Structure formats: structure tokens, C-alpha cells
Amino acid sequence: xxxxxxxxxxxxxxxxxxxxxxxxxxxxxxxxxxxxxxxxxxxxxxxxxxxxxxxxxxxxxxxxxxxxxxxxxxxxxxxxxxxxxxxxxxxxxxxxxxxxxxxxxxxxxxxxxxxxxxxxxxxxxxxxxxxxxxxxxxxxxxxxxxxxx
Numbered sequence: 001x002x003x004x005x006x007x008x009x010x011x012x013x014x015x016x017x018x019x020x021x022x023x024x025x026x027x028x029x030x031x032x033x034x035x036x037x038x039x040x041x042x043x044x045x046x047x048x049x050x051x052x053x054x055x056x057x058x059x060x061x062x063x064x065x066x067x068x069x070x071x072x073x074x075x076x077x078x079x080x081x082x083x084x085x086x087x088x089x090x091x092x093x094x095x096x097x098x099x100x101x102x103x104x105x106x107x108x109x110x111x112x113x114x115x116x117x118x119x120x121x122x123x124x125x126x127x128x129x130x131x132x133x134x135x136x137x138x139x140x141x142x143x144x145x146x147x148x149x
Contacts, residue, residue, distance in 0.1 A: 002037075004076075004102070004105070005038070012024070036145060038106065039075050078104075103130070121135065
């Protein structure tokens with residue numbers, strides 16, 4: 001099962017917002033087979049911005065971190081069709097356009113889950129369900145993805 005990962009999860013894995021969040025984010029990512037993880041390009045751009053602005057890393061260090069993520073996992077781009085779907089999603093469901101692009105990319109590459117702490121947990125669109133990996137009660141879809149080899 002393909003799983004897309006949102007910006008906040010990667011930022012936490014990079015140590016933004018403390019050691020506990022870092023550990024939990026890394027545990028969530030490592031619990032899924034690497035070949036099932038997809039990183040929307042939008043997420044990587046946002047991660048760079050978070051590392052530079054919020055975490056105050058030098059741009060070169062942020063670039064190295066983002067490059068590591070790009071080389072470690074599949075990256076999915078944004079096409080005109082993905083943008084059109086994202087705009088409809090943003091209008092129809094009142095979702096921020098940047099989040100809509102991430103969700104649209106996930107649907108385009110046939111992800112079943114989008115790991116996100118920022119979007120509405122349980123929201124499903126075009127076959128993709130938003131799952132907060134930090135919930136106290138584990139989501140069944142995430143548990144299924146973690147069980148795959």
C-alpha cells in the first residue's frame with residue numbers, strides 16, 4: 001500500500017519541534033516499508049522552507065536534508081491535471097490550496113493514505129485517506145501498511 005507523507009511529519013523527523021516529535025515521526029516513517037512511501041514534491045519544497053525559516057538552518061544544510069529525503073524515497077511531481085484537481089478540492093472542500101495539491105498528488109500516484117497531522121484525520125478524497133500517525137488509537141489503514149513486507 002502506497003503512503004504519502006505530509007510536510008509536518010518530515011519536519012518533525014528532522015527535529016523541528018523537539019526530540020519527542022522527532023522520535024515519533026521517525027518511528028512512523030520507519031514502520032512503513034520504504035518502497036511504499038511517496039513524497040509529493042510540494043512537501044519537499046515546504047520542508048525546505050520550514051527548515052530555513054522555522055528551524056533557522058543555513059540554506060545549504062536544509063538543501064542537504066531535503067536531498068536526502070528525495071534520494072531515500074519516491075518523489076511525485078505536480079502536473080497541470082494534478083493542479084486542476086487540487087483547485088477543485090480546495091473549492092469544494094475548503095482545504096488550503098497547498099494541502100489540496102499534496103492530497104491531489106497522493107491520489108494521482110494511487111496512494112491509499114496520506115500521513116498528516118495538519119489535515120483532517122479520516123478525511124477521504126479520491127481513494128486517499130488522511131491519517132494522523134500520532135493518534136492514540138492507531139488507524140487500521142496505517143496498521144495494514146505497517147504489516148506489509
